[in-house]
Amino acid sequence: MRKDLLSEKTVALKPSGIRKFFDIVSEMTDAISLGVGEPDFDTPWHVRKAGIASLEQGKTFYTSNSGLKELRQEIDNYMQRTMGLSYDADKEILITVGGSEGIDIMLRAMCNPGDEVIIPEPSYVSYVPCTIMAGGTPVTIDLQNENNFRLQPEELEKAITPRSKILILPFPNNPTGAVMERKDLEKLIDIIIKNDLYVLSDEIYAELTYTGNSHVSIAQLPGMRERTVIVNGFSKAYAMTGWRLGYACGPAEILEQMRKIHQYCIMCAPTTAQYAAIEAIKNGDEDVVMMRDSYNERRRFVLHMLQEMGLPCFEPLGAFYVFPCVKEFGMTSEEFATRLLEEEKVAIVPGTAFGDSGEGFLRISYAYSVESLREALSRLRSFIERLRAEKRA
């Protein structure tokens, strides 16, 4: 075999921490998992019907590269009614294969070798590898528990160098559940504009915001629409993860290049999923409210249980994760998660799967039934009570 068989850049990428944990868990068939990063609802029935109907009608061909025009127009309507932002359906909206494709091609459309991409962590696993694959240089910021894992202006300023180009804003955040409210975003915009940064705003969890106010995008703030690409999708808001459908909205000159990459790699997003998505975004508002209310109940339930067992956790106001701190036990997150799995058969993902600054934390997903949450968290409770007793002895 030749020595240079594989791409050095690819080989050098770290395998996802999630993957490693997944391999351990999948061998344990009787484990209860709180480790899933997707909704526990089935896609609403009327949305599935729309997908089925499109198949029955033989709508089984490619769509235009950008995606169905009707869907792009509905996305524009949605952006207008939820955030007061308008995007040109032809030039400023692109339908992608999940939000993940949007992240990848936005970085590829913008990065020149050595361009720095600022990535607040803990955050979703793909930002760093996608940046590297795009030829950019990832610069991570360790978000802090005491700030409720919100990005602070000083932290951003410290990370900026003359090579800084893109800031990724992953809020509401996976894995911490942190959000950035309007006041938090406002503190960043002067720095962003002064340093001529562009923003990749990953808003896949936008609909799952429990602040009492709806989600605010940085693109809504003065001077920011023209320097922000919003990546969003149908997976989390409409429980459509398996359909693999997302979209990107942003300035035409960036979207034009993204469309080019998308055209060569993907051609177009899955047609059936696009028809289902039209139904979701047009007639799915009630489903979103129902699911959000249900997650919010479970969010409060989990926080309450954590509080009862004395596990410190800031109040996360978005997504469907809580991010408690387990530093008191003097183990790494991974050790803690592994022992919890072995001793109590509960799978919870260690915070370090989402960046080094996740050390000392766990990501608990509450996209589970109350019964499963109750059972898994009681086991977590017995586990930590045992650890505390060991420590005292």
Added chain:
Amino acid sequence: MTKMEKQLLQIMENNSRISVKEAAALLGEKEIDVANKLKELEEKNVICGYNTMIDWDKTGIDMVTALIEVRVTPQRSKGFDDIAERIYKYPEVNTAYLISGGFDLMLILEGKSLKQVSEFVTNKLAVEEEVLSTKTHFILKRYKDHGTVMAGREHDKREKVTA
């Protein structure tokens, strides 16, 4: 009705055995407030009772369920209420509705056997003066009841751990 009351009712309807403490946690309310609210809703008869969903088919105990359509003559000044009351007071009658459309009352009956149900219909129901006609449907299979799929809970179709 406040949003909290509505949510509380939905939680109770879904699982009436949930503890006050857990219901309070789900709602983000104080336990005492939830306990008082439940008492109030019970007193107002908004919460009329707490039942258990049982799939008798799985018990081996003989049980048949019948839906009975009843056409009746309403009485002057009393409408349907009087005759409805006379009928629903029979312990055999599990559920009684006044219905729009082709007939007037819909009864749900549970009996040990077809014979027992038909005896009720012929000996007790049909002989009521206001009852014009009845039509009895026997339930062959319950797929879903009160939002619960009788076949059992679906297993989690998701992968165990995902990013």
